[in-house]
Amino acid sequence: MDSMPLSKASRLFWLGRYYERVAATLTYLWDWYDKMIDGVPPNCKDFCRALEISCPYLSTEEFLHDYVFDGTNPESLRTAADNMLGNGMMLRETIGSRTLSYLELAVTAMESGVGSLSPTLPLQRTIDYIMAFRGCYDDCIADIEVRNIIKCGASIERLSLYLRLGWQLERVPTEVGRLLYRTRRARLSACPGCLQVLENLSEPYNDSDKQKLLAAAEQLFSL
Amino acid sequence: MEALLAHKDEINEQLARYGVKFGIYKEGSYNERLFPFDPHPRMIGAEEFRQLEQGLAQRVVALNNFLYDIYHEKKIIKDQVVPEEFVYRSPGYLAQCEGITPPHGCYSHISGIDLVLGKNGEWYVLEDNLRIPSGASYPLIARALCRRCSPATFQQHRVLDNRDYGKLLKHTMEHVNTGGINVIFTPGRYNAAYFEHAYLAEQAGAVLAESGDLFVENRRLYCRTSCGATQVGALYRRVSDEYLDPLFFEASSLIGIPNLMDAYMAGNVAIINAPGNGVADDKGIYYFVPRMISYYLGEEPILHNAPTYLPYFPEDFAYVMSHAHQLVIKDVAEAGGYGVIFGSNLTQEELEELKKAITAAPRRFIAQEVVDFQDLPVSEGEATVERKADLRAFVLTAESPVVWPSGLTRFSRNPDSFVVNSSQGGGFKDTWILCH
């Protein structure tokens, strides 16, 4: 492994968490835009409660605009996208300008959706660019330990969203497996107690298991 | 050329895609802006460039000799070529660097020399930047993107390739490296030139680090890396002298590396550029650069300064007093000074006041003739207009000075302005060195 300042590990990890937060949450919200057409909006209060974020939105319509696009809201997806790019910018020489350019494009696409009558089109491009970013970093970063730090972040973010939103729960075991595999190959020091929980809990999960898994995943690394 | 101009929007899109930005602080908040690019290149012919190369190399060698001399024997002062007070009152002079010899005796590894081209076809040096000259990354990436957007242009025009800047930089660092890795030391993401720091690190294969990543122990500089503490042999710092080491310089600095100077004085790390270089690129010292060239090298200066007067000398004082209305007057004092004043913009009263100030403290001022420099074409919407532009040439010194065959050409947006600074809304151009 090449020399990389230790502080970059935390940036790589958060880069993984933020890109996955943007891509996965947008995928999750995809249906919501569709449901809005028929006038049956899902409840954004439940969503915010599950993610433990504030819910100042007066309607789902407002939520879909502000939570997604408002860069001045520190809990918004737009802020997550800015943080994704910000971490990427501080990793330019590690991940490469070519890889970084996809993050720049993803944010630009998101920006272009502000006030759009068909916001899912630019958001689709955002997701596309993040997918391209995933492919590109996997390809460009020779060092498996560096790649796996990003992937650990992404896995944790996924587990967090799945478990909090009760979404795609059938994928949780696979994702836990991936996280454990990546953790072993990331040269990061993981919390032993959390590892134990992740290694030992198996399906079917009851509610208390889910809480334990969530806590274990989110606290696995202190970065 | 039409082909390239037709791709203006695509080129700017590409620049945005690669995050070619600079940051500015306005009313306390930090904003990033795209650095506007104009596709009209500045073109310099092969023969003209050869002249420039020789002149720039000569100048940088003399400036390096000057720095060594000032921090050691001070022969140029003893021989009364440069008056002592211009050295010791210069804000860039660091007494803390007295007697220190940097690795290979090299002070200015990366020099940015600002020039303008006069209407008479002569190049004039306006300023030397020997501390942290920035800007090479912009034409470097712009060239790569222009080639992508308009390959035909570069088939028609034979232009010297400028894309080896990363290699040149790497070689410059390797040459003085005292054993260990190469590091580019950035004050952090919220620095105006952060893009450049990160991009150059990528291009030169150096590690980009912030103060928290670096520490000194037992007179050696280390980087905390995933492989443990790794020794640093060359530090290309993008942090200014006063903030470099809070134990030896400004104590309040939070972006410095404590005891870096201890490692440096022990000869265990090369600092690029060397601390204390500010004494050589000082506005007052500028006047003496042609004399330095004759003094140290026994040669005639190849490149000229803009005609400059020092009111400190009686004959120059008399000239400045009688011609103040047509001169540019610069206050060389660092803080709370008058800045740069165009005599022609002043009312009679203001002019008299300025003359009084000069009479009271002649050493504080320099005066220059307004150089009538050539305008360059700039695209504005569909039209092409003429604007003032300068050129920052980059000279990298390892074994000997090498002039990078390109440079940063900055232009002013405002038709009446001579100010080409990026923070004032100006933009940049690529600089082509033609093969013939």
Added chain:
Amino acid sequence: MGRSLDFYFDTELKFSQPVAEHEFLLRCLPAEAPEQQIETQNLTLLPHCAVTSRGKDAFGNAYCAGRIEEKHEVFRYTLEGRGHRDDSLRKKSEAAPFYLYPSPLTQPTREIEEFFATLPQKDSPLATAQLFSARVHQHFTYVPGHTNVSTSAVEAFRLGIGVCQDYVHVLLALCRLAKIPARYVSGLPIGEGASHAWAEVWEDGLWYGLDPTRDCPADESYLKFCVGRDYSDCPLERGMFTGGADQTQTVFMKVTVV
């Protein structure tokens, strides 16, 4: 001739909470010169610091640099030893030219220039500086706590109150206006209490100590640590650490004639 001095200098820094990665730079080491020969000296650090380095800065001062990685709540450095002071052994040397020019904390302003204009000049630099020293002593009232380590000569002059550092800065500014090379000195005079600062002025190859705070020459009863253009060039201790702690400093020194 001359006299032998036993010296003891002890500083304790207490942190309100543990600090780590503590880099320090100490200049509280006795200067070695023909007129100040050090027979014994011992510097001890607490917590013990495995690796320290000794160097010399551009002003010729000896320093000790080091790093304490682990957490600690107290940092203490203690210097003990014996030296011999004899001013008849001084050797002539050139004054570095920067001692003639204003430094960061001794920039003159109009107020100091006006004060300077009221002072007579004697026929030798030393005599002139002695007179300046007496006038600075008259101008100031010694009161601690109103100025700090970054107070400039001008700020202190305006206040008219200060501590030894402020007296010295104003004296240096005046000497340099009179084109007399002058420098800041830190060290320990005979007695007990805290460390002290005085000035040295250069005449005909030799440096002469002047203590404007006490209005007397700084002679063989002064043990010299370090010199600089002003305080900011040669603080006795500087440090940087991680951990947002406040620090309280306790200093004790004692110098006795053997």
